[in-house]
Amino acid sequence: MQIFTFWRSLASFRVRIGLNLKGLAPEQIFVNIFTGELQxxxxxxxNPQGLLPALIDGDGPPLVQSLAILEYLDETHPEPPLLPKDPRGRARARALAQIAAGDAHSLVTPRVRGFMAKTYNIDEAGQTLWARHWVGLGLEAIEAHLAQEKETGLFCHGDSVTVADISVISLAVGQQLFGGTLEAYPFLSAIFDRCMALEAFATAHPLRQPGAPQQA
Amino acid sequence: MQIFTFWRSLASFRVRIGLNLKGLAPEQIFVNIFTGELQxxxxxxxNPQGLLPALIDGDGPPLVQSLAILEYLDETHPEPPLLPKDPRGRARARALAQIAAGDAHSLVTPRVRGFMAKTYNIDEAGQTLWARHWVGLGLEAIEAHLAQEKETGLFCHGDSVTVADISVISLAVGQQLFGGTLEAYPFLSAIFDRCMALEAFATAHPLRQPGAPQQA
Structure with missing residues (x-):
């Protein structure tokens, strides 16, 4: 098994957490997302899309898209499960994961910010405003679900980790990397602390990967 | 069962196709995505995120996020299946669906174009350029997968319809609604024609919904 990854890729972060939870340690191949190496x-x-991560596992085309890879890992290595048992619960966990990955994170990746700069001459401050806006809206929507729905437990869905936590925590770390905090999101913040106390999440953190800048 | 939907919402289009394939016809509640009604x-x-679609099915919080809803429909109404049987196949179908929904469509929705206009003073032409860029990159990535991978069949994955077709076709229709064509994507284009020949896709088309402008 090989994983194409990079310290600052939040999508790779999601898959790193999943691999850790499943006790898998594939060979890591680093692809820099800031230097054009992806293209x-x-x-x-x-990966013809030129995005991270990609997972090679036996024959067949490389697996791409972080949430699809997480479902694949869950189907091929069922313990511990990353999805609830019931269809409604699975739908809720998947929806929370998709809000974070598909409606928030995907809007703020380097390729998007680069296109804003090149095409509309939007400077660094304008790009950060953009990133904070979409990450903030994602976190706000997730917090509303967590606060209002009785399915919320110690984690996003019930009392064990699911794909929802993996994806939501990647967005929360994105918020911090863009200079924000989790103060406005008390439910999410409590779940963040609980997840980060787990080795599988902590060791997958972007700032603990090879190539990451030194932490303060 | 109730579905909150709108003719021009491509995410609602995805769920309409899934409902049609499963032979389900929930009550439709229309929410205009252009007038602020979502907020x-x-x-x-x-739906605390203020996005379409949302599905109400029995007790519990409304189901949100089109791809999570499609998986829910597939789990609760297994025939005809919308996912391949094998984990690799499911991962590929889900990945294609996620490229279209999460990496392309989510970047070009009205809320994103509205924020560009309001915050960076980007005019209609600049917004269309943006939409065509991201939809085009999504279609290009999907075409590369379809052209290079032997798993491609009459449809995106093998010879029957999966969530990949549902999501890819929604993006292809987005391309047309933004004034583009599918000429540059021959594999995708052939699959588009095959899908649109099916009643479940054809009757779900945005321009065939209540409230849509008259077709030429």
Missing amino acids: EPAYKAV | EPAYKAV
Whole structure:
């Protein structure tokens, strides 16, 4: 098993958490998301979309898209489960994961900020405003679900970790990397602390990966 | 069963296709995505994120996020299946669906274009350029997967419809609604024609919904 990854990729962070929870440690291949390496033919032969992560596991095309990879890991390595048992619960966990990954994180990746700069001449401050806006809206929607729905437990859905926690925590770390805090989101913040107390989450953190800047 | 929907919502289009394939016809409640109705308290009580679609099915919080809803429909109404049987196949179908929904469509929704206009003073032409760029990149990535991978069949994955087709076709229709064509994507284009020949896709098309403008 091989994983194409990078310290600052929040999508790779999601898959790192899943791999840790399943006790899997594939070979890591680092692809820098800031230098254009993703768009080079060598990497596009792995993932034609030119995005991280990609997972190679046996024969067949590399697996792509973090949430699809997490479901694959859950189906091929069922313990511990990353989804609730009931269809409604699975739908809720998947929806929370998709709000974080598909409606918030995907709007603030380097390719999006780069296109804003190049095409509309939007400077660093304008890009940060953009990132904080969409990450904030995502966190706000997730907090509303967590606060209002009785399915919320010690974690996003019930009392064990699901794909919802993996994805929501990646967005929460994104908020911190963009200079924000979790103060406005008390339910999410409590779940963040609980997740980060787990080795599988803590060791997957972007700032604990090879190549990451030194922490203060 | 009740579905909150709107003709021009591509995420609602995805769920309409899934409902049709499963032979389900819930009551439809229309919420205009262009007038601020999504942000009103009445709808935010249904979906705190203020986005379409939302599905009410029995007790418990409304189901949100189109791809999570499709998986729920597939689990609660297994025939015809919307996912391949094998974990690798399911991962590929889900990944194609996520490229279209999470990495392309989510970047071009009215809330995103509205924020560009309001915050950076980007005019209609600039917004269309943005929409065409991200939809185009999504279609390009999907076309590369379809062209290169032997798992592609009459449909995106094998010879029957999966969530990949549902999501990819919604993006292809988005391309057309933003004034583009599918010419540059021959594999995708052939699958588009095959899907649109099916009643479940054709009758779910945005321009065939109540409230849609008259077709030429």
